[in-house]
Amino acid sequence: MLLPKQVAAHLAVLKRAVLHGRVPGQLVIQYTDRCNAQCPQCGMRASNPYQRHSLDPERCRQIIAKAAGQGFAAISFTGGEPFLYLDEICSLSRFAASQGIKYIRTGTNGYLFCGAERAGFLDRIRRLADQLADTPIRNIWVSLDSSDSGVHEQMRGLPGVVRGIEAAVPILAERGLHLSANLGINRNFAGWPPDKELDYGYFYSGFDRFYRFAKSLGFSIANVCYPMWSAPQDQEGAAVYAATSSDQVVYFSRPEKLALFQALFDVIPHHRQQLRIFTPRSSLHALFKQHRGQPQFSSPCLGGEDFFFIDSRDGNCYPCGYRGEETLGSFERLDLGGCRNQAECRRCDWECFRDPSELFSPLLMLRRSPGELLQRWQQDAQFLKLWWEDLRYYRQCDYFNGRSLSQVGR
Ligand code: SF4
Numbered sequence: 001m002l003l004p005k006q007v008a009a010h011l012a013v014l015k016r017a018v019l020h021g022r023v024p025g026q027l028v029i030q031y032t033d034r035c036n037a038q039c040p041q042c043g044m045r046a047s048n049p050y051q052r053h054s055l056d057p058e059r060c061r062q063i064i065a066k067a068a069g070q071g072f073a074a075i076s077f078t079g080g081e082p083f084l085y086l087d088e089i090c091s092l093s094r095f096a097a098s099q100g101i102k103y104i105r106t107g108t109n110g111y112l113f114c115g116a117e118r119a120g121f122l123d124r125i126r127r128l129a130d131q132l133a134d135t136p137i138r139n140i141w142v143s144l145d146s147s148d149s150g151v152h153e154q155m156r157g158l159p160g161v162v163r164g165i166e167a168a169v170p171i172l173a174e175r176g177l178h179l180s181a182n183l184g185i186n187r188n189f190a191g192w193p194p195d196k197e198l199d200y201g202y203f204y205s206g207f208d209r210f211y212r213f214a215k216s217l218g219f220s221i222a223n224v225c226y227p228m229w230s231a232p233q234d235q236e237g238a239a240v241y242a243a244t245s246s247d248q249v250v251y252f253s254r255p256e257k258l259a260l261f262q263a264l265f266d267v268i269p270h271h272r273q274q275l276r277i278f279t280p281r282s283s284l285h286a287l288f289k290q291h292r293g294q295p296q297f298s299s300p301c302l303g304g305e306d307f308f309f310i311d312s313r314d315g316n317c318y319p320c321g322y323r324g325e326e327t328l329g330s331f332e333r334l335d336l337g338g339c340r341n342q343a344e345c346r347r348c349d350w351e352c353f354r355d356p357s358e359l360f361s362p363l364l365m366l367r368r369s370p371g372e373l374l375q376r377w378q379q380d381a382q383f384l385k386l387w388w389e390d391l392r393y394y395r396q397c398d399y400f401n402g403r404s405l406s407q408v409g410r
């Protein structure tokens with residue numbers, strides 16, 4: 001049953017999309033590119049020598065104020081490792097909420113959960129939980145690279161972190177903070193893989209194990225990040241967000257990628273009542289079609305139009321973390337009204353932008369091109385059915401509110 005407040009919020013989104021062709025804005029702020037982990041799938045690993053930067057908190061406040069003034073709904077503080085600057089992130093999240101930002105998110109590689117075997121661990125986690133609970137942060141994701149603890153810890157370079165996560169998750173839940181498990185898909189996500197092309201069966205059982213593993217650790221929300229491999233020649237200066245990698249651990253051939261998206265699409269329904277699974281199946285369906293050579297059955301990304309990225313190096317704004325050659329300059333001075341994507345970009349699979357772009361697309365098509373919407377529906381009958389199922393499921397999940405439990409995932 002929808003509460004009047006929720007109905008009003010839905011109508012506001014609908015009105016903004018259908019009348020003005022805009023969706024609630026999302027700003028990903030890379031607060032720092034400093035990190036203390038060793039993930040091979042990421043250019044920001046601690047062992048990669050380059051000059052690191054963090055944003056100036058005052059500048060960050062100005063950026064947040066501008067976003068709030070322009071009606072942005074969501075801000076994500078990412079890294080590097082955001083928890084290296086925990087006090088600043090807590091303070092900035094309070095500021096964002098005071099400006100009216102509703103969806104405030106951040107995440108961690110979980111390094112603060114290491115040392116579960118040491119005296120004082122539980123007291124330390126209780127203090128951390130109190131600190132986080134006393135903020136308006138709505139969602140906190142904790143990275144997991146594999147359903148095999150040993151593989152995850154070796155990849156991250158964080159020994160013992162899984163035991164600490166298992167101990168910390170219920171302590172945070174007692175304070176009303178329900179953490180999200182965040183799988184960055186890589187070739188090791190189901191354990192060390194065989195030295196051959198990976199197939200549908202391998203991926204299916206891997207995702208099935210991952211969701212069971214997340215549930216067993218106490219998580220009630222789970223998400224996956226699609227693999228972000230880029231060729232070595234494209235690494236130079238292209239992506240501004242160094243979370244891409246040319247390492248083979250995130251490389252999937254085209255047949256592997258198709259099998260991977262299909263397996264994830266098929267596994268999700270089996271876990272959707274035990275865990276709140278953020279990944280929309282309508283988006284997986286569209287990505288599958290795009291990678292099969294039918295981009296017309298996927299939606300262009302809203303990066304650079306309604307979604308933006310702030311880089312920790314220079315504080316400048318970019319259409320996303322990947323179109324590093326297209327700096328938009330200072331976000332505070334950016335004319336957001338003039339940001340219209342000519343590019344119809346589908347260059348990467350970055351779920352932070354691709355998933356919500358797909359979810360909002362039917363509303364935008366309704367305004368921009370109802371004929372195209374009808375045509376897509378006629379040619380791909382599943383498209384609107386999956387979209388509607390995702391919307392209903394999101395509502396059942398209380399829109400993944402990490403500050404409450406929903407009927408799903410208890
Ligand atoms: S994936 Fe995250 S934790 Fe790992 S090196 Fe990159 S920024 Fe650090």
Ligand code: SF4
Nearest residue numbers: 301303320345347348
């Ligand atoms: S598809 Fe990728 S590269 Fe293109 S705007 Fe979206 S996030 Fe950026």
